[in-house]
Amino acid sequence: MTIDRRSALLGGMAAAGLAVRAAAQTPPPSTSALPPARPQPTETIDLWPKGAPGMPATPPVETVNERSTDPLINDRAVFGITRPRMVVFRPAKPNGAAVLITPGGGYSWVVVDKEGYELGAWLADRGITAFVLFYRLPHEGWAAGPDTPLSDAQRAMRLIRHRAPYYGIDPDRVSAIGFSAGGHLCADLAARFAAPTYAPVDAVDRLSARPVVAAPIYPVISMALPTAHERSRANLIGTDATLTLERAHSPHLNIAADTPPCFLVHAEDDNSVVVRNSLLLRDALKARSIPVESHIFTEGGHGFGLSRAKGKPAAIWPELFLNWARYRGAII
Template sequence: MDFDRRTLIAGSLAAGALSKGLITSAAAQTAPPGSPGALPPGLPQPTETIDLWPKGAPGMPRTPLTEKFDERSTDALITDRAVYGITRPRMAVFRPDRPNGAAVMITPGGGYKWIVVDKEGYEMARWLTARGFTAFVLFYRLPGDGWASGPDTPLADAQRAIRLIRHRARDFAIDPERVAAMGFSAGGHVCADLAARFSANVYAPVDAADKLSAKPLCAAPMYPVVSMDAAIAHAGSRGLLLGPSPTPALEAAHSPDRNVPADAPPHFLAHAEDDATVPVENTLRLRAALKARGVPVETHLFANGGHGFGLRRAIGKPAEVWPDLWRNWARTVGLG
């Protein structure tokens, strides 16, 4: 879907006005997670959020959850927040000054125990908006918290998020066809699962947005948790997603490499071979599955980088180039 010049200019003006406090966002609902008050100067923080579920998330746990966050950084100029117990899944919105018409939904990691806010969320969103992309950082529900949908809980939120972005495309001056997914570590599992099971029926439709496709234009699972095979799985993510003793069928159902459809979107994969937390075999299995189904895939393996390098931990390492590699690749698949 194409947008005319007037639409793009209007979207850009709205974004600029929002950033200057001239517009009170109608979309701002539940506050962004992990907002402790004083924050480092010069780092834009989101002022706009989109709640995923208008009447509350379905399948609330029997034991009430309380959302909380920890600030794990001891440096006053660097934040490293982690959010637990998400009860109101939502997207934090980052608008560029000059939208390029494309959007990226980001799913940060955290081993399905928590969701990191900064390192794999807001930092990446700022990088994207500086280059014209509208970024949506998704704070999804955690599968070990007792939600009725169990291991499908993060996928339900990811599907709903993509559909909402498309449904509100004009509000953000984006082309609804140019919506990508990017995820890190356990958030990489959410991303890869979405790219494999975008059409799976994992929640009951709630409004018109759910008539839209949840298939991203392209997907970038970064150093992702992929396989639930105990031999290479990240044990913490596997346990919280599937429980202590999953059946082989349950393992297969939630291993994206074993569920790749022929119409899966193009993938960009990156992993460090010295990753001691999520073995690189996870990415290799996903790549092999994509190749076997004829799905376009670009893969970058770095000798050094460890796990969770994101942006800040990649500085000074070969992996530092990965965002530019992703952007160049994104142009080739029509994201821009």
């Protein structure tokens, strides 16, 4: 799909009065613990028009913790999400590409700033419309259990495509990037984008949830110990999970022929999510002849995102991703 066609679609929707309005959407996660260190996004998209499916009998309460004590840096984490939503970063001049961002947090919470808003703003500065996903957590009692985050990611991808004309997006150029446990979600989306994890709720669910490319960054991949990140595993499938459940939620064991090309980043000195996770995914992709680009850096640790990679070999990863995504046709 070309930019001209996208522009024509945008004009057609506006003429038909079908432009999507931001009114009545749930605001972004916020906290009064520290004032925002930078301008905050305000536009959001709720995923589920009649509420998220499978609500627990006792719903969790959304809570945002500010973990930073530096007034110049925000480091927020949110849990208890009952209204999963995307926060939108719009570029001044959209180039037609879009990225769904799934931050990490060990499936205990969803990181707001260092793996969400920082990348969203960075991509928007480069013409890419970014959507930061605040997904539900699997251990908080949702009926879908371990598939709960994937349900939100699938629905998010479909909504982005549904609203592509409104945002000036080419629906054939919607990518996914995820970090740590959010990298697991990104890889799970790449592997199981078509898995029926929820009952369709409207016409949006007839659209594909497949990202054109996926970039799991220092991702949790294996659910088998000792490779698995223990906290992510416990929160996703439980401490006493069966081998069958481990395999069902280990993306490298679910790669399909139509899994999208993947871009992997990890640091050798990651002592939280060991680098073997990315290597297992790489090998599984290559075994199915899925294009994969891998960058294994000597230093970077875990959770470096953008700002925390500065001065380290891993700091170059965002530019490497853009270069690779252009080559794959996901960005022009």
